[in-house]
Amino acid sequence: MPQRSDRLFSTHAYPDLMYLVIPKCGCTFVKNMLWMIDHSGEAHVNPRRVHDDDTAFLRATAHGKTDAEIRQSEFAFTVVRDPVERFISLYFDKVIGNGHRKFVPLRAVLAADHRLNISAATAQEHRENCKILIGWIKRNLKGKSELKPDAHWTPILWRRDMMTHFDLKLLPLGGLDRRLKVLLGGYVPRIDEIVGSSERYQSARLVARRDLLDPELREMILATYHGDTKLTSSVWDYWTEHKPQCAAEIPRAGQFL
Secondary structure (H helix, E strand, C coil): CCCHHHHEECCCCCCCCEEECCCCCCHHHHHHHHHHHHCCCCCCCCHHHCCCCHHHCCEHHHHCCCHHHHHHCCCEEEEECCHHHHHHHHHHHHHCCHHHHHCCCHHHHHHHHCCCCCCCCCHHHHHHHHHHHHHHHHHHCCCCCCCCCCCCCCCHHHHHHHHHHCCCEEEECCCHHHHHHHHHCCCCCCHHHHHHHCCCCCCCCCCCHHHHCCHHHHHHHHHHCHHHHHHHHHHHHHHHHHCCCCHHHCCEHHHCC
16 A cells, blocks of 8 residues: 555655645646756756656655655645635636646546636636536535546645644745745755746736626535635635744644644
8 A cells, every 4th residue: 555655755864754646736836946046056958847747756755755854844844825816827827728628538527527617818717617617526526427527626725634644834925935935944954946936936917806706606616615614714814924034833734733
């Protein structure tokens, strides 16, 4: 049986640095950072395709640490994101944007069987598409749709076991560059420089959030991801109130879950 620690990415030089990927939560940024840490500050040859070959990344398993030792690490972490923002990113990247070409056939299913408008241009048309998507995801998470649940849209809390088993540090996506410097500033040399030059991938948004969301769509998203809403709000509030200044002050999953 595979070890759970095999799901944590790490680096050769810094074995206490371990990261749980949650798609659509800054993972392109963080994995490019890990790559640069492990390659003397050199960027990946194609930073936006850093996910193409995960075998190029060391896993925590390689360090031979016990689960208890991983739990004691000050630098084992993951990143969480507001579910509304995560959903909008999924829509503009994997449904309407070019990301659908190298992804599960989500767009094709929605267009063929659920009246998704792939030529949407106005805010109203994109809003109706989003309502189709979130309705489909709600059914998908219950096992009642054409595709298996995929990590890009499953709730963050579907990783609850991993987060709590290793009691990972939790960083909100907002201001992630600053928060990574807080986490790693006393551990990884030149982390400010590395974080500052790591690739930041953002899907192109054809409609501003304020124009896309109406009360009905917002409520549909929050109802589908209600647990994620509570978690991410709590993590954000903790960082805002306590303003951690070093790794030891960053909250762990056990404080919220």
